[in-house]
Amino acid sequence: MHFFGVDAPLVVPYVHRLAAGANGMVCSPASACNRKARFVNVTVENIGPCKRLLRVEGDVTEVEKAFDEVTRDFLKHASLPGFRPGKAPKDMVVRRFEKEIQEETTNKLVHDLYKAAVEKEKLKVFNIVSVEECKANRGQPFQVTVTVELEPEFELPQYKQIPVTVQVNPVTEADVDKAIEALRQQRKTYRTVERPLTAEDVAVINATGTVDGVPLSQKLGAAAAPYDSVKGFWVGAQRELGPNFFTQLVGAKAGEKRTVEVVYPADFGVKEFANQKVQYEVEVAEVKEAVLPPVGDELAKEYDAENLAALREGVRKDLENEARYQELRQVLGQVAQRLVDSVHFEVPESMLQSRTRMEVYNQVAALQQRGLSPEQIEEQKNDIYEYSHRMALARLKLDLILERIAKAENIQLTKEELADELTMMAYQRQADLKTFISEVQKSGELASISHRVLMNKVLDFVAGWAELNKQAASEPSPTTPPPA
Known part of the structure; x- marks a missing residue:
């Protein structure tokens, strides 16, 4: 789900996380994160598809207010040896937590100024890409630069009464017959026959494979080992050991032996066989023909x-x-x-x-x-x-x-x-x-x-x-x- 709006989380990795505040920002437990910040200037630069660069400046007064608010929060919650929480003198708290107060004030200013700028410019923020590192200092104005991605802007097209042309395929008796035949094929069995193999039959074979007289596993690796020697393997027009394997057996009888050569294509599924010319010594053990059940109530x-x-x-x-x-x-x-x-x-x-x-x-x-x-x-x-x-x-x-x-x-x-x-x-x-x-x-x-x-x-x-x-x-x- 896409979530749009000014409340997208803003991550500032360098800011000390004292406590989680609104919108994913970090504020002190009792800070006034919801107070609207005042800024001196805001610029919005188009830097790519749906991407904007925001530069927001806060004046010295805004910086001082932020420092004061964060300091008050620390005074309420700071714990120093010899003093109960919230009772330590201000100058001691400021000295002890000077770095933390500065980081938290920076974080607060980033949050407040960013949010005020987004609201003023009426930006629909989808994602905050980055925040340039900055640091708040007393007595100095503050600037934050944020790169954001915006929700795409477009007018909804006409989405009702869209013309559509549909190809209709009425079901015919021939379609039903074809489906019944498919069901019949699913119930076919096989029986051994004493005659030459045809293209519609299945052959049960024993075979060994080599490349240049060397067993497949030695020539092509372990993946080819199962094909060094196969016994009782069923092959037919829809199930072969390789391209044109079965067609070279058509006409053979049970007990007959044949040499079959297969050239595997470059895109063959088993990569070890790709572009290889394999020779199989094949014995046809049985010839089997398919037996289909009659179309009738028993099939139904x-x-x-x-x-x-x-x-x-x-x-x-x-x-x-x-x-x-x-x-x-x-x-x-x-x-x-x-x-x-x-x-x-x-x-x-x-x-x-x-x-x-x-x-x-x-x-x-x-x-x-x-x-x-x-x-x-x-x-x-x-x-x-x-x-x-x-x-x-x-x-x-x-x-x-x-x-x-x-x-x-x-x-x-x-x-x-x-x-x-x-x-x-x-x-x-x-x-x-x-x-x-x-x-x-x-x-x-x-x-x-x-x-x-x-x-x-x-x-x-x-x-x-x-x-x-x-x-x-x-x-x-x-x-x-x-x-x-």
Whole structure:
């Protein structure tokens, strides 16, 4: 969640922390941090996208008042040998805590002058980037320089009655037949046959692999050891030891031996095999053909349907639900793209950098799941970053627009909606709900989950106002994938 406003925490590392005060600043226990400071001058310099440099000067009178207030606070709470707390003489307290009083006064002046300047200039601060080190001295004016990032400024685009063209795919009997066939394939079995292997069959093989006559593990390393020798390994058109491995066995009978050569591509998932030419000595132990169950009531009962008619009706409903979901994706995608394209504004650099890092992380994780090695990912790092930066900017702008819409329409996330999301996430992760909620609270993930659900709710609201134009899927239509 993005938090905007003048109350953003201001961190001044060099200031002595006697006690925490308002807005994340540090003030003495009884200091008048809420008193409005008076300043001699304030300048605001534009130094980048949504970035400003504030220079604020306080006069000598303001400095003296701050020193006096901080000193009074120390007098009330200082504890010196031989005196009860708050009863020590002023000159002794000032001598003993001179450095601390100066640091605390500096901190107070930074806080008060900064806040007064932000209010005067009506700045909507998103983030405080830095505070230049400064020190307050009695009898001298005080200046503080603060670099801040501002909330992006833009006018909300028209977000109701956005025109959307949706491709409609009515569910046909052929679609149902195709889905039934897929269910049939899931229930297929295999039986051994005494005939030559065909492209539709499966072969059970024993094989040994070498490179230039040397066992794979010795030539390619430990990762190749499982392929030195395999026994009872099933291969088919959809499951091979390498490119074109199975096709070289087609026509073989059980007991027949063949030499199979495989040239692995440079982008092969197991990096040790990349660009290698491997020779396999293969024995076909068995030839098996697939046996599909007949389409009928017995197949339907395998899927808890009363009969084939009931199974077909259930499949049709599932396909219709999927079609409606795909239509909704089109609507959400086009609405999101139209919102982003219809308004142009700069975003804070820190916000964009943070979102870009997140996108890079997600892209790398996706490539790792696809089996790419660290070296292959490293080769693509520039493309990964450029893509992630584009996606981060688009999604960040969409979030900012949706946040404004939520404010304009008073759209809020309910406890029930958040609870439903957490319940679903816990189920997907096969985690205990209470334990899962405790974990996301401790990790800080709860805020991002809440924000995501709220943004989805706002996007659904905008999509609900869209002007739909439905057309057959065969007609050309502008489509845009919805934001993740």
